[in-house]
Amino acid sequence: MNAAIQQLNNAFSLIAPEAVLLAAVCLIFFAAPFLVNERGEAPVGLRHRWGCLSLLALLLASCVWWQSPPVTRTLGPFVLDELTWYIRGLTLTFGAILVLLHWNQADDARSAESHACLLAILAGVNLIAASNDLVGLFVALELVSIPTYLFLLLPRRDAPAQEATLKYFLLSIFSSAIVLFGMSYLYGATGTTNLSGIHAAFSAASDHRANPLVAVATVMLIAGLGFRLTAVPFHFYAPDVFQGAPTSAAAMLSFVPKIAGFVALLRLMVPATGAEQAMNPWTMTPAAIPLLWWLAVATMFVGNLMALMQTDIRRLLAYSSVSHAGYMMVGLIVGMAHEHQKADVLATVSPNSVSGIGAMLFYLAVYGAMTLGTFAVLIAAARTDKRIESFDDLSGLSRTRPAMALLLAIFLFSLAGLPPTAGFLGKLNLFFAAWSQGTVEGQESYKWLAVILAINAALGAWYYLKIIGVMFLREPINRSQQDTVIETPSLIAAGLCLVGTLGLFFLPGWLWVPIQSIMP
């Protein structure tokens, strides 16, 4: 008993940043009801205080994170390594941007709970990155999903928001059940829930026959986590939810669940210890790679082709986020294939290729900056009476609000992958990784992945360009200067994203160095 408590105490130090965030969540949930009266009214401007408190909590967590040593430590259900460190940095940074985006989206009375939900979601993502146990992983995944339902519904309670939340809720619990199902098979195959134990069991397996249990588990896990990634065919909720949910919630959904999904897949499928399980059919990789290959191709094509047909900005961005999930899946697949190689092949390929997982993690950060930036501008450019929904709402934005139009154009060019933005380098790394992998004997299919990625990048450029065209090449439709609101927090967020989008182009080493240390 004492040993267990001792172990928990030790483990606590591994998840200190999350503890800070969760403490802030408890504090907000506890304090908030006292500041709202019986009729559900709150003092004017209360939301600013909750926003500041959230930022403070994130800042505190960041301090703890920055102090934490980036050495690998594994303790019971938690693991601390470079990947954890990197993902924490990512969620804390983009969490602050999301808080800024959410600042004025919820009214004073409901602001507290929605901010708390956001913090809980961020803590959940961090815990996914830190988990070393199937149970811990599942709990962390649920810590992301359950507050998300509240976060979608709280700021706006009209019919579309309710519909969006309900759709998300039903599909989300469905996908959680599938993940749990997959995990149970994994447990059945290996006899442990500890991830290190599972990977050890894989590499210890001596008979070189594929294990059907593991294959079933792989399919289930990919299907369940594919929901978080918005991988086709698990993307159906995305456009409706993006359209109905508040803008800040859409921004959150476009990015945070993707981190969650990709990190969970990384934790499950790529062992932290590296290439010792090489060519062992007793792992999830042989089943996962062809499955993910087809999913990635379908995700890219469906995302881009459907986005071409949209006239609603949010639906378009939803499909765009689907397609970007496909791009990142390319990185994941290539990385997994790379890890799965025989050591001698590895030696010939490895020295000069970009790691696929590294490219994926780089793209994740870049994608966060550019997509959150896009949403930030959409929030900042809204009018008092109406948020930006259709293309017509953006029509002639370069006339009425030129700086805003320019910002949005930069983010969209980045999403399209044009220089001089970080989106270009992100796509380039993916190309580079996929092509290098494709030059290995017998792995030409990755070359095709690179080609398909290129085709999709061209398809994608068309609809981003359409938005830019609407802003710059059309005349404004009855927009007057008076009814614009000044959204300082969103503007700050957009500015930060701009720094990320342009800065990572000129100084990519700043992000690339920590990423490279992640890969074994």
Next chain:
Amino acid sequence: MPSLLVIMIFLPAIAAVALLLLDPQATAVRARWVALLATVATFLVSWGVAAQFLALPQVSETARGPVHPQLVQRHTWLDLSQAGPHSPGVKLEFFLGLDGISLSLVLLTTILTISSVLVSWTAIKDRAAQFYACLLILETGLIGVFCSFDILLFYVFFEFTLIPLFFLVGIWGGPLRRYAAGKFFVYTLAGSLITLLGLVSLVVTTVQANPGLTTPFSIPDLANTLAEHPLTPTVQFTLFLMIAAGFMVKVPLFPFHTWLPLAHVEAPTAGSVLLAGVLLKLGTYGFLRMLLPMLPDACLHTGLPLIGAMASIGIIYGSFCALSQNDIKKLVAYSSVAHLGFCMLGLFALNIEGISGGVLQMINHGLSTGALFCIVGMFYERYHTRQLNELGGLATKLPLMGVAMVFTSFASIGLPGLNGFVGEFLCLAGMFRAGDGQGVIFSALGAMGVVLGAWYLLGVVQHAFFGPVHLPAEHHGPGHEPIADLNAREVAALAPLLGLCLILGLFPQPLLDLIRPDVEAVAKLYGNVRATNPNAFMHASLNNHASQKNLPSVALGSEVRP
């Protein structure tokens, strides 16, 4: 203190940012003066850079590889070898420099930008600050392409030029501008993404074969490595097709030219001038920089027949299309397809005459077609029509413009004594002796294009400028000034271009001397490739012999060659 080269590249962009940030609502008057000042300053800086370049000592032939930039500026962009023990040992660089070919194209760019500011002087009234900012940013992109010697940096600038041009065409263009801008953008982007894939795979393949190469993205280093350890012909063939895809669209070679007439017709005059004058050269320059030195086998065995056929079809097809146009701007646009065909014929002759002719033709076409678009813009501003059947006898009303038009047409047709002749002659002469006989067919087809070129351009001159006076009503629309001949500003826009046409026509030698070392270094590779084939060896050595002795001195630097 950054070097003059860096200042030259970024000066226009800084001016553009200043224009946008300091005074976004600037009046057209202020914006155009700022733009003129910035472009003239850039032009002067570019001459300073040229002086620096010319003052450098000659590099001996043995000390240089196929690509040898000077005035080099290298800064690490992303060093993957420092990132960790498991990261690849390659690095990307901000690698800027100049060689003779790129210097001449940079000078062309800075001159043409001044002209395009001057021709937009009164035509652009709406959102003038943004217009000139786009123009200046475009100039930075264009100069950047010619100065970058890192593959990725080259590609970055190459792609970046799309953005300002998209806005130039899309905002200030003609009635179909939105469609034209979108088509132009997506068409060229799709092509250049394939090029990017090709470049990435070129780098990956080379590095895997030569693990010692730590700067595979640097064009000179890559070219040196590939000159010593060439890739196998099959690999070269695939890479050639991939890398060439984007450049073929950009040049544009038949049948990838369909975006061009549309974009040209819809673009504002300044956009057309830069599009024809410099942007199309990015494609030919890409061939010259990326493919000719890197993949000699593929260029010789695939490129010569393939590109030669596409170019000669382009010449004939473009000329016939031009003949049948009623819209003069569209006619000039199709003539670009034909002229760029000559340029490609020259480059893929793969010998000294051909390549120098190709480079010369790039400059010539920039000057003469740039001037043609300026003139078209000028009478469009006056009469609001470009239709051949609505214009006649312009020269009687506007004698100066008539003179300019006749002069430019002659330059474009290739009348001896003007620049077009030298370029076209060298291209065709180079092609004639290339490719074991097939070159004869290509250059014969090309020569037909010269005749057709005279036909359609002189047709315009005859129809619109001479013949019975037949012009639209003078008083159309309120607030329109009475129609007068070219004013001082318009003369200032045209005079440098026409003057250079004449100078390059009479004295092409200095320019040929400037580019010769770089052209020779590339052409030398093909001497080697041919020499490996014993049957072709005699042929090649005969060719070299002939090129040193028998060609007219007006056209070639052969007499002063040591």
